[in-house]
Amino acid sequence: MTSALDRWNPLTPLAAAVAMVLAAFAGPQPYAPVLVLAVALLVAIASGIGFKVTALTALVVLPAFALLVLLAAAFPDAATAQRQWVPSRAAVLDALAVSLRLGAAIAALGVVVVGVAPRRLTRALAARGLPAWAAYLVIASLEAVPDARRRADDVIDAQRCRGVPVGKGTGMRGRLRALPALAGPLIVGLVTESEERALALDARAFDPRASRTALAPIADPSAERWARRVIWLALAAVIAWRLREFAQSLTIT
Amino acid sequence: MSTEPLALSMRVRTIAYEDRIALRNVALDIARGEIVGVAGHVGAGKSTLALAAAGLLGRSVPATIAGAIEHPLGGRPPAAFVFANPSTQLTELGETVEEEVAVGPENQALASAAIRARVDDALAQANATALALRIPRELSGGELQRVALASALALEAPLLVLDEPTAQLDPETAVRFAGAVRGLRDRGAAVLLVEQNLELLASLADRVILLADGAVLATGAPRDVLGRDPPLDARLGGLRTRRDPPPASARAEHPSLLTIEGVSAGYGDREVLRDLSLTIGTGEVVAWTGRNGAGKSTLARTIMGLVEARTGRIRLGQRDITALPVHERARLIGLVFQDPRRQLFSRTVLEETMFGPRTLGLSRAAALGHAREALAVVELHAREAEHPGDLAPQLQRRLAIASALASRPQLLMLDEPTAGQDAEGRWLIRAALELQRSRGAAAVITHDLGFAQDACDHNVTISHGHVSHIGRISLERDSFRR
Numbered sequence: 001m002t003s004a005l006d007r008w009n010p011l012t013p014l015a016a017a018v019a020m021v022l023a024a025f026a027g028p029q030p031y032a033p034v035l036v037l038a039v040a041l042l043v044a045i046a047s048g049i050g051f052k053v054t055a056l057t058a059l060v061v062l063p064a065f066a067l068l069v070l071l072a073a074a075f076p077d078a079a080t081a082q083r084q085w086v087p088s089r090a091a092v093l094d095a096l097a098v099s100l101r102l103g104a105a106i107a108a109l110g111v112v113v114v115g116v117a118p119r120r121l122t123r124a125l126a127a128r129g130l131p132a133w134a135a136y137l138v139i140a141s142l143e144a145v146p147d148a149r150r151r152a153d154d155v156i157d158a159q160r161c162r163g164v165p166v167g168k169g170t171g172m173r174g175r176l177r178a179l180p181a182l183a184g185p186l187i188v189g190l191v192t193e194s195e196e197r198a199l200a201l202d203a204r205a206f207d208p209r210a211s212r213t214a215l216a217p218i219a220d221p222s223a224e225r226w227a228r229r230v231i232w233l234a235l236a237a238v239i240a241w242r243l244r245e246f247a248q249s250l251t252i253t
Numbered sequence: 254m255s256t257e258p259l260a261l262s263m264r265v266r267t268i269a270y271e272d273r274i275a276l277r278n279v280a281l282d283i284a285r286g287e288i289v290g291v292a293g294h295v296g297a298g299k300s301t302l303a304l305a306a307a308g309l310l311g312r313s314v315p316a317t318i319a320g321a322i323e324h325p326l327g328g329r330p331p332a333a334f335v336f337a338n339p340s341t342q343l344t345e346l347g348e349t350v351e352e353e354v355a356v357g358p359e360n361q362a363l364a365s366a367a368i369r370a371r372v373d374d375a376l377a378q379a380n381a382t383a384l385a386l387r388i389p390r391e392l393s394g395g396e397l398q399r400v401a402l403a404s405a406l407a408l409e410a411p412l413l414v415l416d417e418p419t420a421q422l423d424p425e426t427a428v429r430f431a432g433a434v435r436g437l438r439d440r441g442a443a444v445l446l447v448e449q450n451l452e453l454l455a456s457l458a459d460r461v462i463l464l465a466d467g468a469v470l471a472t473g474a475p476r477d478v479l480g481r482d483p484p485l486d487a488r489l490g491g492l493r494t495r496r497d498p499p500p501a502s503a504r505a506e507h508p509s510l511l512t513i514e515g516v517s518a519g520y521g522d523r524e525v526l527r528d529l530s531l532t533i534g535t536g537e538v539v540a541w542t543g544r545n546g547a548g549k550s551t552l553a554r555t556i557m558g559l560v561e562a563r564t565g566r567i568r569l570g571q572r573d574i575t576a577l578p579v580h581e582r583a584r585l586i587g588l589v590f591q592d593p594r595r596q597l598f599s600r601t602v603l604e605e606t607m608f609g610p611r612t613l614g615l616s617r618a619a620a621l622g623h624a625r626e627a628l629a630v631v632e633l634h635a636r637e638a639e640h641p642g643d644l645a646p647q648l649q650r651r652l653a654i655a656s657a658l659a660s661r662p663q664l665l666m667l668d669e670p671t672a673g674q675d676a677e678g679r680w681l682i683r684a685a686l687e688l689q690r691s692r693g694a695a696a697v698i699t700h701d702l703g704f705a706q707d708a709c710d711h712n713v714t715i716s717h718g719h720v721s722h723i724g725r726i727s728l729e730r731d732s733f734r735r
Contacts, residue, residue: 119348132360136346143345150390157559158595162656163583163612181608184598188642192594196341199313203334204344205360205408215355215368 004047005115009220010124013116015228017108019235024104026242030097033104040107044115053110061103068095118142124218126211133208136201148190155185257285258326260412260443261306265320268301268310275301275316276467283412285326288434288444290458290475292451294675295647297464299447300337300416306445307332307414326411329361333405337417337447337673338592338646342401343389350392350400351376351385357408371407378433379403380426394591394669395421395545395700402430406437413437414445419453420672421591423544423700431457449675452703455479507534509570510694511556511664516565517718518555525551527718528565533664538686538695540705543715549698550591552715553666557588569663584613587657587665591672593649602628602644602652603637609660620659627658630688631681647673654685663693671701683708 005013017040024036037057044053072091087095112121122135156166159181165174166182261283268276276298283289283306293299301310308324308331310316324331336342347353351372358368376382379402384392389400398421405413415434419427427450434444434457448454454461454475461478463471471478511533519525525548533539541549554560556567558579567575569585587609590596599605606624607617615623628634631651636644641652650670657665670682679701686708689695699705705712714722 117348119346119352139346147345154590154592154595157554158590160559160579161557161583161588161590162596162609162660163580165578165580181598181612185595188598189594195313196338197344199309200336200342200344202309202313203307203330203336203342204357204404205330206344206356207360210360211362212359213362213364213368214359215352215365215372217365 005049005111006117006120009218009224010112010116010121011128011220012224012228013112014121015231017112019231020108021105022235023238024101024108026238030100033097033100036104037100037107040104040111044107044111047111047115049111049114052114053107056110056114057103057107060106061099064102065095065099068098120218123214124220127214127217127220129211131208132206132210132212135212136206136208140197147193148186151189151193152182152186155182155189158185257287257441259284260324260326261332261445262323262325263306263321265305265318265322267317267319268298268305269317269319270315274467276305276464279469281306281462283443283445285411285441285443286438287460288438288446288458290454290461291445291447291464292449292454292461292479293464293470295645295673295678296466298467299464301467302462302464303334303414303416303445303447306412307334309334324412328411330408330410332412332414333357333408333410335401335405335413335415335418337420339394339398339401339421340592342404343397348388349385350381350387350389350403353389353400354403354407357404361408371409372403375403375407378406378436380429393546393550395423395426398422399426399545402433406433410442412443412445414447416447417449417673418446419448419450421545421669421700423542424702426545427453427700449673451479507537509533510535510537512566512568513556514566514568516555516562516567518551518560518562520551520560524563525718526555529715529719530565531713531720531723533694533696535694536690537711538690538697538709540709540712541696541698541715542700542702542705542712543721545700547715548718549715550668551718553588553668553696553698556664556666557586558582583609583660583662585663587660587662589650589653589657589665589667589670591668593646593653596653596656597641597649600640601637602633602639602641605641605652606637606656606659609656613660623659623661624655627655627685630658630685631655632677647675647678650674651678651681654682658685658689661692665689665693665695666698667695668698669700670697671699671704679704 020036020040024033026032041050041054041057044050069087069092072095073087076088076091118139122130122138126132126135159178160166164178164181166178170178259282261281263279263281265276265279267274279302281289291299291302301316304310304314305318305322308322311318343353344356346356354372354375355368358371363371373382376385379399381396381399381403384396384400389397392400398418402418419430422430431453434446438444446454446458458475460473461475462469463478509532513529513531516529517524517526529552541552543549551560555562558574558577562575565575566573574582574585597605599608603624606628607620610620610623611617625634625637628637631654633648633652633655636648641649644652650673654667654670667682671679674682683704686695686697697705697709711723711725713720
């Protein structure tokens with residue numbers, strides 16, 4: 001999958017996303033998370049991944065907000081204990097504030113997860129000294145689900161050819177009867193595949209401790225390098241400001 | 254004996270997996286610029302020898318080696334390896350074919366320009382340049398094998414170990430591959446080639462080692478080892494003493510069993526079959542041949558209903574099955590995939606063979622009868638109590654064929670059934686096809702033109718998603734010598 005973000009060195013969106021997450025939590029509330037959420041969604045839309053990032057964010061934030069409101073209603077503080085199952089306005093605002101921060105973080109990181117090809121990201125990280133084993137771990141983790149899905153599709157096809165009914169119109173009994181025929185080859189296949197993958201890597205001179213080079217190194221223009229420096233400096237400034245505020249509050253107390 | 258420096262020096266007393274000795278008393282030297290071939294029946298120890306020669310045994314594959322295996326020329330890695338199953342070659346570190354081929358040189362920490370040169374050269378040698386930007390997991394079996402070859406060639410290791418490298422290659426690519434291996438030898442590489450295709454082995458190898466039951470039976474020049482009396486098959490277990498299967502019936506009047514009219518099919522936006530029409534008559538055994546990626550497997554999947562026919566009609570006998578669900582078609586049609594591991598799950602070989610008939614509603618007694626008959630045809634009846642996972646890959650393939658036969662379909666389709674099979678395995682698959690002929694018809698997707706010539710009535714060539722030729726199979730026996 002490619003997106004408009006693939007024009008950048010993957011470290012730049014990654015740095016921006018990490019900075020945005022920290023800014024959402026450390027910046028002035030509730031403006032910082034609202035701003036971060038808006039910027040992240042705008043970037044996602046501009047990069048052609050707006051729907052996926054919005055869906056991902058909503059999928060996490062809406063249930064979290066509902067859960068927080070429910071918790072506030074079920075376990076009210078002492079002052080509002082008599083109004084059971086009706087959350088206070090303050091509790092709803094608290095839930096909204098937490099959900100906004102969570103949403104900002106998910107949206108910012110979602111832009112990187114959805115918009116940056118994992119192999120480009122690991123290649124860029126490897127160029128910065130990420131060991132080969134860590135790069136492989138990242139890719140293997142990201143590919144685990146699609147790999148298992150592909151293998152499951154293959155197994156389903158093979159067993160359908162032997163008369164196993166699968167899909168719409170198959171009753172619960174039929175599904176249960178089909179389970180061993182589908183799960184058996186899938187599980188054995190996944191275990192075998194991991195052993196084969198280790199053999200394939202060994203046969204291709206893979207050394208988990210050694211550094212690797214790349215067929216097409218990821219370009220890292222000086223403008224992007226400077227942009228990342230600015231991002232880290234800004235982030236350090238925000239953190240320092242928050243620490244200073246925290247120290248002052250301790251002195252006043 | 255060559256005076257060139259050695260790329261492999263192997264002095265092995267035994268190689269064992271847990272308690273089972275797979276190979277014993279092997280002394281093998283391979284010099285630069287030398288091709289050594291390895292032949293033998295299934296279970297003879299060929300793959301063990303290949304893995305040991307590549308230095309992979311005892312590391313990635315648990316095994317106990319008594320003896321010494323040295324690679325005097327060094328290298329990282331000292332040997333490149335091409336696996337019999339090309340999907341085993343994939344590391345998944347690359348998103349496209351060229352990135353996958355580049356994994357080896359990247360691990361060798363070469364500069365980008367050097368990696369690019371290696372990748373382009375390896376892809377060209379493996380006839381895979383056109384696949385460079387494709388996604389490996391979307392390739393056909395034969396295309397994947399070309400990528401596997403390129404991935405190994407890109408390492409430019411002093412020793413190249415090839416385990417059944419042409420099993421899924423179309424004849425044209427296999428001939429190009431033979432030329433590429435010669436080119437490697439001329440450039441000073443040492444090659445160990447495990448191959449069931451004795452014609453290829455005889456044309457390429459400077460020396461041949463013949464293995465039987467984990468020991469060296471004979472070694473020497475190909476002409477001496479492969480061509481002397483009694484013939485090789487006889488020395489490997491009296492195979493030539495068998496009665497040949499009944500001769501393929503002359504093409505007479507065959508009422509149509511399968512009729513395909515103007516079928517188009519594909520995956521997503523990619524159209525693979527284009528307005529394809531063909532028929533198979535009752536009592537026919539037909540070979541479907543064509544280049545890798547021509548659409549042969551997609552044709553079988555479309556007939557089976559796994560891929561939807563976008564246009565056209567498919568009839569079996571008088572019945573239109575175009576819209577019939579797959580599990581209903583399974584009563585009429587059997588399909589055996591290239592990789593039998595997709596389907597094996599039962600605790601015993603017998604239960605695995607009974608699964609199809611039982612799923613289709615046969616009584617246990619009837620399914621048992623069908624299963625035992627099918628296992629006898631492929632000579633696995635003596636192993637009916639064993640776990641399918643304990644069988645060698647070639648035997649698993651025969652088990653998958655028996656499982657399909659046991660359901661007694663009217664039409665049986667086999668996808669590359671002879672890949673990796675020795676002479677005995679090929680003979681047994683031919684016997685299975687003859688049994689199927691008596692019950693309906695069969696289609697064999699194959700690049701093994703020798704097998705197609707012996708076992709099939711005629712050949713349907715698939716090219717760019719449609720039938721380009723129908724006729725008798727003509728085989729150029731000396732094609733590898735060019």
